[in-house]
Amino acid sequence: MSVPARSAARRWLGEVVAVFVKDWRAELRTRHALHTLLLFSLTTLLTVSTALGPLGVSPSERVGVLPALLWIILLFAAAAGLPRSFVHEEETHTAIALRLAATPSAVFCGKTLFCASLLAGVELILVPLYVAMMQLSIASAGGLVVALAMGGLGLAIASTLLAAIAAQAQGRAALFPILAFPLLLPLLLLAIELTRGAVEGVMPDAVLVNLVLYDATMAVAGLMLFPLVWNP
Amino acid sequence: MPHDRGSNRLEFRGLVRSFGRVAVLDGVGGAVDGGSVLRVVGPNGSGKSTLLRCLAALVRPQAGIIRLVEDGREIDPAARRRRVGYVAPDLAFYEPLTAAENLDFFSRLRGVSPERSGVLLGTLGIPPQRAAGALSSGMRQRLRWAWALLDRPRLLLLDEPFQNLDAAGEAATRVLLLDHLASGGMAVVATPTPLELPHVAVSLDLSQPSAMAGAA
Numbered sequence: 001m002s003v004p005a006r007s008a009a010r011r012w013l014g015e016v017v018a019v020f021v022k023d024w025r026a027e028l029r030t031r032h033a034l035h036t037l038l039l040f041s042l043t044t045l046l047t048v049s050t051a052l053g054p055l056g057v058s059p060s061e062r063v064g065v066l067p068a069l070l071w072i073i074l075l076f077a078a079a080a081g082l083p084r085s086f087v088h089e090e091e092t093h094t095a096i097a098l099r100l101a102a103t104p105s106a107v108f109c110g111k112t113l114f115c116a117s118l119l120a121g122v123e124l125i126l127v128p129l130y131v132a133m134m135q136l137s138i139a140s141a142g143g144l145v146v147a148l149a150m151g152g153l154g155l156a157i158a159s160t161l162l163a164a165i166a167a168q169a170q171g172r173a174a175l176f177p178i179l180a181f182p183l184l185l186p187l188l189l190l191a192i193e194l195t196r197g198a199v200e201g202v203m204p205d206a207v208l209v210n211l212v213l214y215d216a217t218m219a220v221a222g223l224m225l226f227p228l229v230w231n232p
Numbered sequence: 233m234p235h236d237r238g239s240n241r242l243e244f245r246g247l248v249r250s251f252g253r254v255a256v257l258d259g260v261g262g263a264v265d266g267g268s269v270l271r272v273v274g275p276n277g278s279g280k281s282t283l284l285r286c287l288a289a290l291v292r293p294q295a296g297i298i299r300l301v302e303d304g305r306e307i308d309p310a311a312r313r314r315r316v317g318y319v320a321p322d323l324a325f326y327e328p329l330t331a332a333e334n335l336d337f338f339s340r341l342r343g344v345s346p347e348r349s350g351v352l353l354g355t356l357g358i359p360p361q362r363a364a365g366a367l368s369s370g371m372r373q374r375l376r377w378a379w380a381l382l383d384r385p386r387l388l389l390l391d392e393p394f395q396n397l398d399a400a401g402e403a404a405t406r407v408l409l410l411d412h413l414a415s416g417g418m419a420v421v422a423t424p425t426p427l428e429l430p431h432v433a434v435s436l437d438l439s440q441p442s443a444m445a446g447a448a
Contacts, residue, residue, distance in 0.1 A: 011343055018340035022326065029328035093324035096290065097379065100318055101341040231289075231313070 015102055019110025023085060024117075032088075033118060037081035041126045044073045049133040057134075066136050067195035070127070071151065071188050077122060078155050082115045083163035083176045090167045104227040108160065112222070116156035123148050139201025146208065147198050151191030154215040158183055161222040164229050187214055239304040240266030240386045242287070242418055247296035249282055256282045257293065262436045266386070266416040269431050273423060274438030280422035283438070284320065284389045287420060289313035302386045314342070317380030319373075320391035327365025331358050331375055335382065342383045352378035356404055369396040377405050381412070388412060388419040394427070406430070 027033055048069055057065050089095040098107060127148060131138060138144050162183065166175040190211040197203045243263040249256050256279040264270035272280050285291040287298060289309045300307045300315075307315060325334045335349035353360045356374040358367075367375060373396045380388060388409070394402045409419065413431050421429055 014343075015341050018337055022329070022337045025333065026326050026328045092327065093322050094326055096318075096320075096323050097325065097338065098341075099290065100288065100313055100316065101338050103314075106341075231310070 012103060012106055015106035016109045016113065019102065019107055020113045020117075023111065023114040027114075027118070033081040033084050034121075036084070037077045037118065037122045038125065040080045041073055041077040041122055042129075044076065045126060045130055045133065048073065049130075052134075062134070062136060063196060063199050066130075066134050067199060068192045069134075070130055070195065071192050073126070073130070074119070074123065074152070074155065075184065075188060077126075078115075078119060078159055079177060079180060081118070082156065082159040083166060085111050085114060085160070086163040086167040095167075099231065104230045105223055107230065108164070108222055108226040111164075112157050112160040112219075115160050116153055119152045119156050120149075123152055136199065138199055140198045140203060143198030143201070143203045144195065146203075147191060147194035147211075150208070150211045150215060151187065151194070154187045154191070154211065154218060155184065157215060157218040157222055158187065161218070161226060161229075164226060168229060187211070190214060239301065240416055240418055241301045242270075242299070242387055242420070243301075244287065244298045245296055247283065247286055247293045247298070249279070249286060249291065249293045257286070257296075257438075259296070260436070260438065261296075262434060264418045264420060264433060266418055267413050267431060268433035269413065269419045269421055269429050271421050271423065271427075271429055271432045271435045272438060273426075273435060276424055278438040280424070280438055281320065281322075281391050284318070284391050284420065284422055287387075288316050288318050288389050290318075300387060315385055315387070317382075317385035317388040318391075319376045319380045319389070319393050321395060323376050323379070325364040325372075325375060325379070328363060330361050330363055331367065331371075331378075332360035334364050334375070335378060338379060339382055344383045348382060349378070352381060355408070357400065370398055370401055373397050374401055374405070377408065381408060384415075384417075386417050388417060390419060390421045392423060393421060 052065075052069070086095075089098060127144075130136070159180070162176055162179045165179060169175045190207055193204060193207045194211060197207065241263065245261040247257045247260040260279070260283060262270055262272075272283060274280055282291060286293045289298075289312045298309070298312075300312050302315070325331075326337070329337070332349065332353060335353065336346055339346055339349050350360070356378050358371055358374050358378060362371075364372070364375065373394075377393070380390075390409075393405065393409075397405060410430055413419065421427070
């Protein structure tokens with residue numbers, strides 16, 4: 001890599017880190033997204049565990065039902081908390097300064113990293129509680145970590161791009177779920193299948209490959225589409 | 233570092249922009265060279281802010297040409313967005329962050345040394361540790377000026393630049409504007425009321441149809 005290219009890459013990386021750090025700093029002072037995500041997931045977890053609980057789902061049905069329920073909780077928590085990162089920038093007019101100062105791809109990557117780390121934090125609290133409360137035995141803990149990491153990453157990338165699109169529209173609150181659910185459906189099916197594999201201790205390699213491909217496709221599509229969405 | 237005045241120029245012709253059926257800009261044109269000011273006047277709703285947003289590449293004009301030359305090099309629209317200094321009422325900062333944290337963040341994005349933001353905060357008398365959300369409207373306006381001047385842009389786009397400023401704030405920002413012009417920078421200043429400005433080369437009255445800039 002030539003010296004100017006290396007310097008441009010270092011500067012771009014600096015912008016990504018700056019956006020990521022800024023979002024976390026603002027989040028830790030207001031805790032809007034954190035509270036939304038945590039309260040939503042914990043409330044849903046309590047509802048699910050009370051209604052279905054270990055006694056509500058027979059051991060033979062657990063492998064089929066519980067991974068799906070876990071990802072539904074994560075999906076709705078993400079839909080409630082993650083779009084804020086862009087909608088808030090537009091509503092408070094900080095998007096103007098950000099547009100005038102940052103490279104669009106750096107904004108996209110910084111915000112995706114923020115969403116992914118936020119979701120990872122929620123998974124870290126929610127999943128052990130879910131496993132304990134639903135008495136779900138996991139045959140492959142490593143497989144579960146991979147499923148949560150790859151599924152969470154895909155959810156963060158897709159949510160960031162969709163939030164950026166929804167933030168430009170008038171009916172922001174309604175647009176995100178309308179755009180999100182068809183796009184996130186393949187991701188959810190793959191993540192549920194992979195989590196099921198982790199519970200049974202048989203990791204389906206083809207599903208993992210498809211999930212990695214989904215994440216990579218969303219990342220490339222995001223990097224290509226985001227500048228068009230972000231800039232007029 | 234002073235720039236060569238002759239090698240900086242902003243030129244725009246035939247700018248058209250409408251929102252729905254309302255034509256806000258209809259064939260607007262003008263130009264400004266290094267060291268001088270283009271004053272844009274007109275009543276509320278005449279398109280001053282829209283013109284500045286077009287020049288900042290925040291809004292795409294439906295027709296017309298905008299050409300920015302810096303140090304003899306023409307700047308493309310995507311790069312123009314990141315090279316202008318912009319002060320406008322709709323420019324806002326992150327309220328949970330302090331004034332210093334806001335400027336540090338934008339310094340990192342624009343590749344400017346953090347010392348520069350400290351100098352500007354001091355010059356403009358902005359309390360660095362106060363949250364941006366807790367700043368008065370006058371202090372917010374000073375913060376907009378500090379933000380606009382962070383990376384010493386060649387082109388300043390100023391929409392009602394002295395709004396909400398007290399006498400000390402206006403004096404400090406006028407000194408910064410004079411320094412900017414003395415170093416070969418350009419400025420486009422939009423104002424709804426008559427305003428005394430230094431080095432005004434041309435004036436553009438947007439209340440006239442198909443307005444073209446004329447001698448001040």
